[in-house]
Structures are given as structure tokens and as C-alpha cells.
Amino acid sequence: MKRTQLLVVGGGPAGLAAAALAAQRGVETMLVDEQPRPGGQIYRSGGFTSSTLDRLLGESRRHGAELVTAFEHSGAVYRPRTSVWHLDPDGEAGLLVRDAQGAGASETIRAERIVLATGAMERPVAFAGWTLPGVMNAGAAQILLKSSALVPEGRVVLAGSGPLLLLVATQILEAGGRIAALLETAPRNMNAAALRRLPRAGRGWREIARGIGFYRYLQRRGVPVHFDVDGLVAEGTGALGAVCWQSGGVTHRLPADLLLVHFGVIPVTHATRAIGADHVWDQAQQAWRPRLDEFGATSVSRYAVAGDAGGIGGAQAAEVSGRLVALDAAARLGPMSRDERDRLAAPLHKKWNAATAVRPLLDALYPPPAFAADPADDIVVCRCEGVTAARIREAARRGCTGPNQLKAFTRCGMGPCQGRQCGPVVQALIAAVHGRPIETIPPMRVRPPLRALSVGDLARIARADSDEAY
Amino acid sequence: MFRRLPDDERDRVVLTFEDERIEARRGDTLAAALLAHGRMVTRETAGGGRGPFCMMGVCFECLVDVHGRGGGRGLQACMIEVCDGMKAGRHRTQSSDEPEGAA
Structure with missing residues (x-):
């Protein structure tokens, strides 16, 4: 070995x-x-x-x-x-x-x-139609840009909240792409929670100025920006065809080829x-x-x-x-030596504090949307096993107290992603059904293999080990 | 759905995805190559087609079957790179939302 x-x-x-x-x-x-x-x-x-x-x-x-x-x-x-x-x-x-x-x-x-x-x-948020081809994470579009020089084209809609969403939007525009609409789930004006965190946020003002700069840039480039977006729906048969949402008390519908979502990380x-x-x-x-x-x-x-x-x-x-x-x-x-470690660490701890001072402000500015915790019954939560919110709620009502038991009831979290995508949503659903604080619902237990591997891969492990034994 | 930046001068690579000839660039992941070609569906489930979602190996939606030497079933298209002559196709996944009675 x-x-x-x-x-x-x-x-x-x-x-x-x-x-x-x-x-x-x-x-x-x-x-x-x-x-x-x-x-x-x-x-x-x-x-x-x-x-x-x-x-x-x-x-x-x-x-x-x-x-x-x-x-x-x-x-x-x-x-x-x-x-x-x-x-x-x-x-x-x-x-x-x-x-x-x-x-x-x-x-x-x-x-x-x-x-x-x-x-x-990126934080998984199960909304209607999120499994349709043509719906992707905004970070995925950025990965395609960085690693394969690909720019979204066609009718592109961005939705969600957070600095990365705004950054991806500006990068698409600067790369010559177009954006049909940006749907911001946060309110237009800074909420009270964010205001309270501003004085201790280090480079907080700079971050807010950056955010305002992003929105101004989008507006200057003619991108319609909607705030306080709720009820996000991706529509289509076989692939994405349109995006629906509510904002300002009005229901909107926009034809779309690509929906890029981001709800923080x-x-x-x-x-x-x-x-x-x-x-x-x-x-x-x-x-x-x-x-x-x-x-x-x-x-x-x-x-x-x-x-x-x-x-x-x-x-x-x-x-x-x-x-x-x-x-x-x-x-x-x-x-x-321990002393040398501590001496070298002192300036690093200061740097870390400075680098993270803005986080509480960002967390307050861009919270996950309310609909993240409350997907409608017909929405698929476990993408791998096709388990809907209704089946998870039903299992919870039948006495399932946590995500590990839920696996046995529904197979939710037992597909190839091993709960990476459904885990956070399942936790919120179980907490809501039992009326318990979300932190009392434990995360899914993880067992090896941490990554799916084939029987062939396993066979090659056995051979390598036996080779070594001789 | 996606177009290439004009100053991308990487070598061309040709692969086949279910009898469709796809021209990609050396270093593309298979998922990137398919999206650049306008192919959004990489996997079939009882609930319909699925395509790349995260592009970083955590969602397992872009599963494909790669045929021939060194290939495999259910590989993540966002984690493997294209090469000349590669042959691949959609992965088909059985899931627990099959119609009632199917189980």
C-alpha cells in the first residue's frame, strides 16, 4: 500500500x-x-x-x-x-x-x-420543472465558459439570488451573449436583517456598491430585472420552453431555451x-x-x-x-514546532477574519427563497429516484422522523448522487411536516462508496490488492 | 443553447453520440461537447429525459454510456473528456417513480 x-x-x-x-x-x-x-x-x-x-x-x-x-x-x-x-x-x-x-x-x-x-x-432548490433539460445551475454555465469557452445563447433567463448569479449575468453579456430576464428572488431594497449586519461587515459597503453596480449594468444593457420573485416554474415537454414566476403581484410567463438558477452555495x-x-x-x-x-x-x-x-x-x-x-x-x-505554527498563523487568522467579515451581510442580503423550503406536492425532489415532495411528506406523516429512515421508505437519496441534490430539501420537508426546527433533522448518513463505482472498478481493486500480497 | 467564443483555437475532435456526428474541441468534457452541439438530453428516466445540471460532478444527471475500449455505463459526461472516435449514448435509468405496478 x-x-x-x-x-x-x-x-x-x-x-x-x-x-x-x-x-x-x-x-x-x-x-x-x-x-x-x-x-x-x-x-x-x-x-x-x-x-x-x-x-x-x-x-x-x-x-x-x-x-x-x-x-x-x-x-x-x-x-x-x-x-x-x-x-x-x-x-x-x-x-x-x-x-x-x-x-x-x-x-x-x-x-x-x-x-x-x-x-x-450550489444550493439545490426543487422547483416545478427543475429536472427539465435546459434548466441548469448558473455555476454550470460559468464552468462551461471557463473550461470550454462556451457562452449561453438563445432565450436565456437567470433566476435566484446571490453574487454569483449577478457575476454570471455580467460575464454572459460581456462575452456577447443576451439575457431575456434576470429574476431576483431577493427584494429590491436591502432587508432589515442585512442593514443590521452592515456596520460589522468590513468591506460590506464595497460589496453593496458592487451589487448595485451589477444591477445598473444589467439595466443599462437592457436586461429586465424582476425583484421579489416567487413561484418559479420551468415549463416544457421534453425540454424547457418557458419560465413562469410571480413578482409585484403579477404572474409572468416568458418563452425560454435556457434557465440558469442559483440560490447560493x-x-x-x-x-x-x-x-x-x-x-x-x-x-x-x-x-x-x-x-x-x-x-x-x-x-x-x-x-x-x-x-x-x-x-x-x-x-x-x-x-x-x-x-x-x-x-x-x-x-x-x-x-x-507549535510555537512557529502559532507565530505564522497569527497574521493568517487576521486575514481570515477580514476575508469572512462580509459573509453575514451576504447571507442576509441573499437568503434562499421561501419556496425553497416548501416545494409543491408534484415536484420531483430526488432527481435520481424520481421521488416527489408528496411521497416524502406522506412518508414523514406515516412516522418517518429523519432522512435516513426516509431512504428505506421511498428510496429518496439512494440514487447515484447519494442525496447530494435532495438532502437539503428533504430536511426542510421533514421538519415542516413534524413542525420541528430544521436543525433537529439530521443530514443523510453517508456510506462508502462516496462515488459510484462499477463492479469492474471493484474487480480491479481486488486484483491490485492481491498483487501486492504476493 | 451555447456557442463558442471566436478565439477558441483548440484542435477539432470528432465523436459519435447515438449515430450523430459531433464536432468538439480537444479538452471539452463530453457534456460540454453535447451542449455546444445543442444536445440537451443525456439520460433517459421513466420521468423523461434529463440533461447536464451542475457540470461539476455532484448531480449525476449527465450520465451516459461510453462504448468500446475503456468505456463504461452510467459515466458522468461532465467528468470525462472527448477524444477522436469516441462513441457514446444516453444512459437509461430505472427509477422508483416507474408507473404503479411496474415494480
Whole structure:
């Protein structure tokens, strides 16, 4: 079995920063990432040059490239196209390595310490028609732009809330695309909760000015912006044909080819739940996150978390938290003294506080819409198994108290995505039926394999292990 | 649904998706290549066709079958790259919302 001192899972800003610093400080480090190139979703690239993309993505693209270069020169081992399908308490990780066309082979690695830097995903919100082809996450459109230089065309509608939605809208326009409408689920004027958070929000005013700037830009470019949007519906047979919504007491309907939705981002907690780490409900971000100490250590020995996987803080904060986790790893694994760790960490903790000061304001400015917690009965919640909100409510009424029991009742959460998409919605539905606070409904239990693998992949694991035994 | 930026000068790659010839660019994921070609449906379920939703490997909606050497069933089209001569098609998933009595 292969060994390494430190295994970093995820190649976004947190993982890259963690692996680079740990390796520079003399820790034997390996970084595994599912993507073919480092950068994570935020600094994703197709590995080709494009002056248009340089112009559109600007500073972000440059900074991502710098981070990747620093990582590549750090001496850390890099394993692209590699998923973790199993993690155990002794630091043994089951890896699934795929070639570019998807053929898998497996191996096991043992690490003294493991950093989970699995990032964030867009918050799943089940609304009518969200399973129709032609409905995608706004982040998905941005990934297509960054990695394949693709720009949405046709009748494009954006809906939801949050900085990323506005950023994607401006990028589409600046890339020469058109937007038929932007449907903002937040109110036009700042709500009272956001106002209260403004004084302590650090660069809060700048963030608000940025938001106002985005809306002004959209209006200048002739994009109709609707606020306080409710009752979002994607219509169509076989594929998206139109988008319906209510705002200002009026029901609207707009023919559309592509609907890009975004309702904020939540931590990807699959790995931290699989190892049985303690999690806390983040009321402001309406999501679970692992309970961490100030160096990112989880409640499970050997395991730490860096970046958005530990709570949404954004790319800047992710990078800083990656460095903090690396310092702690260096101190625990030998090469660094505790004193040196603390000395180097002090400015980083300040930086992290500064980078995350704006979060409570952003959370208050762009809350998930009310309809997120209350999908109509006929809406499919579990995309994999086709389980509707009605069946989940019925199972809850029949006595199902949590998502784990619900799996057995309905198969909800048992498809290939393993509850990644339906989990948050199921939690809200069960809480509503039982009239209980949402944080009393536990998240779905995660069991290996963390990623679907074929029987062929498993057979290749067995052969590799028996080879080693001889 | 999507068009390519004009200054994308990557090499062309030709693949086949259910007898349809699709021209893509080297480095495209299969999902990106299909969307650029205007093909929104990658998977069939009892509840209808589905297409790429997240493009980052968490939704498992873009499942396809890749035929031939090194291929497989139910692979995520957003996680694999196109290559010349690739042959692929929609994945068909049985799910628990099959009509009553089917189970």
C-alpha cells in the first residue's frame, strides 16, 4: 500500500494552498482532485489560451494561475482525475483513478493526516420543472465558459439570488451573449436583517456598491430585472420552453431555451459526514458544516477541513484556511514546532477574519427563497429516484422522523448522487411536516462508496490488492 | 443553447453520440461537447429525459454510456473528456417513480 504523510482531497484554492505550504515546509504531501487540471471550480480552466477569457475573467484567472504555479513548484505530488471513494479512521483512503475517457482503476493510500478541501456546491432548490433539460445551475454555465469557452445563447433567463448569479449575468453579456430576464428572488431594497449586519461587515459597503453596480449594468444593457420573485416554474415537454414566476403581484410567463438558477452555495459535506465528524447547522447559511477548531481540525483525529467545505467563506478565505491547516499539519507531523505554527498563523487568522467579515451581510442580503423550503406536492425532489415532495411528506406523516429512515421508505437519496441534490430539501420537508426546527433533522448518513463505482472498478481493486500480497 | 467564443483555437475532435456526428474541441468534457452541439438530453428516466445540471460532478444527471475500449455505463459526461472516435449514448435509468405496478 502506498503511503504519504499528508493527503489533501480537492484542488481548489483551499487544497492548492494547503498542499503547497505543507510541501514547502517539508511534509510529504499528495493532492488528489477529481478534475483533470488544478484550480477547483473557481479557478477552473480548459488549459488553453484565450484573450477573451483573460478579459472576461480578469484578475480571478490570473490569481488562479499563480496559485496553481506555486502548487506545481512546491514538490507536492499531484493526482488529477482521482476521486476518494472510501475513508477510514486510520487514514486509509480508497482512490478511484480515471483516465480521460472515464475508465477507472483503484488503489489504496494510507496517510498520517488527511485534509478535506472538497469545496462548495450550489444550493439545490426543487422547483416545478427543475429536472427539465435546459434548466441548469448558473455555476454550470460559468464552468462551461471557463473550461470550454462556451457562452449561453438563445432565450436565456437567470433566476435566484446571490453574487454569483449577478457575476454570471455580467460575464454572459460581456462575452456577447443576451439575457431575456434576470429574476431576483431577493427584494429590491436591502432587508432589515442585512442593514443590521452592515456596520460589522468590513468591506460590506464595497460589496453593496458592487451589487448595485451589477444591477445598473444589467439595466443599462437592457436586461429586465424582476425583484421579489416567487413561484418559479420551468415549463416544457421534453425540454424547457418557458419560465413562469410571480413578482409585484403579477404572474409572468416568458418563452425560454435556457434557465440558469442559483440560490447560493453550501459546503460539500459528503466526506466529513462519511468519516462521522460532528456537524453543526449554520442558521445564517442554512446548511450543515463540520465543527472545526481554529486550525480546521474536525472532531475525528487525523482529519481536517480547509475552505468552503468547512463553511462558506469564499475563495480568499479558502486559501487562507488552507495555509492554516497546512501549518497545523506541519506541526503535528514533525517538521514545525507549535510555537512557529502559532507565530505564522497569527497574521493568517487576521486575514481570515477580514476575508469572512462580509459573509453575514451576504447571507442576509441573499437568503434562499421561501419556496425553497416548501416545494409543491408534484415536484420531483430526488432527481435520481424520481421521488416527489408528496411521497416524502406522506412518508414523514406515516412516522418517518429523519432522512435516513426516509431512504428505506421511498428510496429518496439512494440514487447515484447519494442525496447530494435532495438532502437539503428533504430536511426542510421533514421538519415542516413534524413542525420541528430544521436543525433537529439530521443530514443523510453517508456510506462508502462516496462515488459510484462499477463492479469492474471493484474487480480491479481486488486484483491490485492481491498483487501486492504476493 | 451555447456557442463558442471566436478565439477558441483548440484542435477539432470528432465523436459519435447515438449515430450523430459531433464536432468538439480537444479538452471539452463530453457534456460540454453535447451542449455546444445543442444536445440537451443525456439520460433517459421513466420521468423523461434529463440533461447536464451542475457540470461539476455532484448531480449525476449527465450520465451516459461510453462504448468500446475503456468505456463504461452510467459515466458522468461532465467528468470525462472527448477524444477522436469516441462513441457514446444516453444512459437509461430505472427509477422508483416507474408507473404503479411496474415494480
